[in-house]
Amino acid sequence: MLNYFKEIFVGIKSLLIGMKVTAFYGTKKTITAHYPFEKIPITPNFRGHIDLVVTKKGYHKCISCGMCERACPSGCITIEAVKPEGAKKKKLTGYTLDFTKCSLCGNCVETCPTSAIKYSNDYYLVGTSRHDFHFDLLARAMKAAEEMGIEWTEPVEKPKEPTEPQAEGGESPAPAGA
Amino acid sequence: MQIQSPNILLIVVAAVVMVLYVFTNSAVLVWVERKVSAHIQRRPGPFEVGPFGLLQTAIDGLKLMAKQLIIPAKADKRIFMLAPVLSFVPPIAALLTVPFGKVVQVQNLDIGILFILSLAALNVLAILIAGWSSANKYSLFGAVRSVAQNIAYEIPLLLSLLTAVLWMGTLNLGELVDAQGGFWFVFTPFGFIAFVIYFVTGMAETNRAPFDLPEAESELTAGFHTEYSGMGFGLFFLGEYTNMILVSAIATSLFLGGYNLPFITLNGEGILWELIRVLIFLAKAYFLIFVMIWMRWTFPRVRFDQLLNLCWKVLIPFSLVNLAAAAIWIKAVGG
């Protein structure tokens, strides 16, 4: 019998304690951000989709070796490159990322021998069709250069230059195929 | 001012006014509920549509009205459509007898309490036929739960109201308020216990958390109104909020002295006094609703058998003893 009353007393007390907690937080300031008007600052380390790095000279660093293409587990990256007649380096003509397949593992960035790709901070991604997420990274890099105020300048290749950037890519097991 | 013979025109006008009041009340209450729950959960709640988001419920109501009413193929169509109406109309009719002020009371019945209780009991019928006619197992579970719990919580509810009726010696709501005057019934120990019991069972009556067993979202998806869409669901929603105001209006009139301030009886004549009385009444009723909302957003849901246990093992004994004690006190001391 005593237990019966004790349980009722303890029960009511516990309910009142719970109501006190919600009342306490009810009077405190809200902690949410009013999203479209307010944005939470994003950490610079955020791993978004990949982007080509724009150098100070206004060009990308990609040597079209194809390491990223092979490292990608989902096959999102397509590289198109041509080797002009008489030139030693290949020239990147297209770098497409199919972001619909990407799982943001970061293997491409880590295998790149010239650190030509980086993670973008772009997380407000929205599109009306999946084709909106087939990014042309070369075009994006040109646009980024424009925004940074750098003119997109293709380096003029000197045919007699002794240093060969592709030597770096020599560590890779197989040379890139265009 | 009591109306002895029923004035049909007055009742019709009052009913229309009451329907309007119920709609506005529900719209405001939904907004209040969303705001209170949001602030408890440290969110701002609706704030985009209108000032402080006040028009949010109006827009939501419009959306509900514009939605298609889907009737399941296997449903019993007539009963299916009747159920929302049945859950929405009786509380409005019951509200007609509530004394918001000395004059602002549509029809002062001598058996006001009985009238309200009998109409309130229809709510369960609405849930039962809604669940039964939906041809959905979850809805059926909700309906069955509602009926079973109804028997359990109606008894302590009636017993606690009976204590008040016994104390004041009348079933007439207006007279009940006047009998308390400034000395509210809740100030007496009997009144306090009866009030607590009434409030707990009243929350079960409105099917609100922690007693929202018939709709128990995480168990029965949406319980009895799983299959209702558009305004069918909207009417259940309106019914729930109208029931809330009804439950707190009864609590206010029977236990919290109606339109009287504590220890001050307001007997002034004239429109201004009447307005003050109505405001006081509404303030009390809405405070009780606020507490209901506050409790809903704090507690988990009780289990079905636990509600029955609570009712049969705690509330009924307490209310019976309370009633008996009140009766003895009245005989011995003389009320």
Next chain:
Amino acid sequence: MIQKPDPTQETLVLNMGPQHPSTHGVLRVVLHCDGEYVLDAEPVIGYGHRMHELIGEVRDHRGFYANVGRMDYGGALSFGHGHILAVERMLPDLEVPERAEYLRVITTELNRVASHLLWFGAFLLDLGAFTPILYSFDDREAILDLLEHVTGARLTFSYMRVGGVAADVDKDWCDGVIAFVKRMRERVPMYHKLVTGNIIFRKRVEDVGHITRDMALKYGCTGPVIRGSGIPYDVRRSEPYSIYPELDFEIPTSERCDCMGRYNVRWEEIEQSLRIIEQAITKLPEGPVMADKVPKVIKAKGEVYQAVEAARGSLGYYIACDGTTSPYRMKIRVPSYSNLSILKELTRGILLSDLVAVMGSFDLVIPEIDR
């Protein structure tokens, strides 16, 4: 197989799921009910099957790593930890720097706290309380902010690498972690006031879903489910890996065996994880976070089984390699699968509401069961 209802028995067959608010994803439970009493509960899984194991057999080890986080959205880092440890065991020459191992443990334990907070909120949602999940998400957001700063993602972290971790941390981050540990300790009493002591909550979980020691052992339950039945089994202690032997922490158990026992165990585990984080942060050695010589192409031979303690229990990777770049066979032993298998025996004759409470107390993550 799903039992056909016996026509001579007047039972109601209720399909709980695959779309149901409290099955936490696409789990379907076929219930045979007598009124509200559950006579038989048969979980039907596979709605979210994504062939992770098979993908693991066609991709190379690094390429598969991004997938493991997708199996368990609550505690992606411990799934990554297990996979990376398994791959590293096949490369005996590889020496993982100590700092990397510490960072793995710190992030994994932070992730474990986040996972338990997610479970706490979801469990209370199952029981019909809406507010606790938003309080627990407040704390969880703080963890995710920390983890996002170092890993770059908020849910599927992909932080660890064969031979180390992807990114190093700075002192500010370590201070942030210490501040979080302090904040979390201050918040815990609030949760206990709001929920643990609450009479309605206690009535809902006490003496519900009683798992005896034998049952827990028989079904291979792990994690808080077995520890809630009084068996102090924790992979971090029984098969020590990483730097856990150097850290001082306890394995909380409960003799209650019911939902309340599992609930208490998880809260105590949050405290133990905070202790581990504190110790690891203070002991965090200087140095590189990536091994010097990591083979570019992993061509391993042989088989390994590596178990780690995920937030939901023992998680094991069995990888058999035949010398090519991708495994010959990959088998992942996930905790939720074994924990779910007990449901049928456990829920015989209990109420529908209790079934929801029991499933909530298991902390099921359906993508992990389906894989």
